[in-house]
Amino acid sequence: MAFAFAFLLSPLLVVAGGALLLMLAEAFTSKRGRGDHGDRASGLALGTTVVFAAGFAFSLGVWLGDIEAVAGADALAPWIVIDRFTIFFDGILCLGGAITSLIAGGYLPEHKLDRGEFYSLLLLSTVGAMMLAAAGDLLTVLLGLETMSIGAYAMTAFRHTSKRSAEGALKYFLLGSFASALLLYGFALLYGATGHTDLAGIGEVVKVGGTHSPMIVVALVLVLVGLAFKISAVPFHMWTPDAYEGAPTPATTYMASVVKAGGFAMLLRVLFTCFGDKASMSWSAGWPPMLAWIAVITMTVANLIAGQQESVKRMLAYSSIAHAGYLLIGVVGAMHSMPQASATVLFYLLTYMVSTAGAFGSLVLCGSRGMEAVSYEDLAGIGRRHPPAALAFSLFLISLAGIPPTAGFFGKWFVFRAAIDSGFYALTIIAFMNSVVAAYYYLRVLVFMYMREPAAGMTTSVPMRSGYVTAALLLSAILVLLLGIAPSQSLDMAIKAASIFGSS
């Protein structure tokens, strides 16, 4: 039995153990190799990537093993629930972590930020996200959330010398703490109203008529606001652009991929387990209308503002907000077609994650020390001067815009189709119009890269050379194309993962 849950928990344990090992390795090698600081740090990047790859391999192994048949799987219940949903997210999170650490392996030495703490933070924070995906109790939800967020705050503030980094990190920290406090307030009310802290137990009580109790309604509202902060949905997105822009780009990649996936894992689990009954999920008495409005506002506002940005990094930040809006449509769609719609959310998260991580990685590759590629002007003419970097960037932007044959197309296609199947025509039309608006600013980058020349006298950004970033881009590019050409297998996995929520 002890073996059983060691097997089920193995992805989490591998990443956590790897984090500790690498931390020790960093501490002991620093005395010897003080001279070649950079080599040591990039060795750490490789080690971190290997740990994440091992975590991914273990989640794949657990997935292929027969999870449902393992005896003693509920030994850790209700604190930690290991099911296909958890394992699916473990895989996604490890993938995002691996791409992030590869990008960091190139970016940090280039910008003289190569300190080993970044990798420890990256690994431990991902452990938090994996805890969050597995959490089956309010207590573990909060623990996982805080572990993930604190790591992300620290990574955002990693560049001491930059005021922007400090400003972004402070905003992120303060608003994130505020969101956690709201969430905690909601959790406290939930406990007070139901007498349970485990999500399933809360769900049982809420099912008996919870939506008529004002206390539970207020708790639901507070929890939703807290969750919306974490996934940076409008109007709770104020921290996002500043934090994304100020952070070192690997930290931005991490926030856009792993933190967002962790937030959605929490959102899906809490909403569908605690508030997954018929009444709470109905249009007249439950949370779907609220979430639908948030989705509409998120998409529209984020896309309109993203189009006006002059900084590509900021544009990508707003685009990540907009993608949270598309994802929320899938969550709302789950109201009618439970496993299918939430499966589209999982699949969309996977496609979005590889595309956005690749886009940030390309942005890293296009700049070098002292002249980071930030604005559209910086990218002017890069298509002619450095075709490989521009080609990779174009691929990821096309995927973010949702144009076939890339991953992003199928992500959007499935989410929109699930929404139409559920009868949300207006929502789908708004989302479709939004993706047209979004295509404008994604393609604008392509226009600058291929059709503009840098203005005379402007310093042009010189792409950096890094095997790590190239590897990250290759990995993301392969996944983007693979998911765009043959999505059916991973979609099947997503459906299996989402089917744990049943069709209540």
Next chain:
Amino acid sequence: MNTDFVIGQAYFWICAAVALAGAFMTVIAKNPIRGAMGLLLMVLAVAGLFLALHAQFLAAIQLIVYAGAIVVLFIFVIMILGPSASLPSPTESDDSHASPPPSRGLGLGTRTFGAALFAISSLAAMWFLIRAMPALPASPKERLLADTPADFGSIEKFGSILFGPALVPFELSSALLMVAIVGAVAVARGRTRADLVVRNDKGRTNPQNAAAATGPAATPTSPTSQEAHS
């Protein structure tokens, strides 16, 4: 209505009022020391509230950790930063006697009003919620408010829960502490090589400076790093 009940109610309301007053003081105080004292007051009152909930152990921990360690640490920091931190500005050193300038006063008034509005509306919401509580179909009120066993909240009971049924979150919290420690080190630790290189470029390339620059982990207390921070 027996006396125990009345005393219990009075105790609760007094502790709650003191906690609110302390929190209020923390928010509106201009002098940081006064703010820290308000925080201390609030922490003590919350420890009192824990006592009323049969959570003796938590109350003791609250006193030791928050009142004993954290608030003291705050005060240390304020003291170390010196008079510049404890006084808002030279002209307002005597803010309790001198009438503050109008703009400042307005700011204070707005802040006070905002805090009061928030507190009152929260109280109203809580009252509303508590009123609505019995309307719950499966009301857990009786179960929650049932008599607690004599050893509830004792150290033994607390420990046996922490290392028994609640072992998983207890272990998971170690990850939280670890990430917080590493994060604090990463954010607070002095300089990266980038700073050193920049400083080196700026000037004085005497041998001593160059030797300091090659050491990546220069102690943050060295005068140069303080310069870099300020």
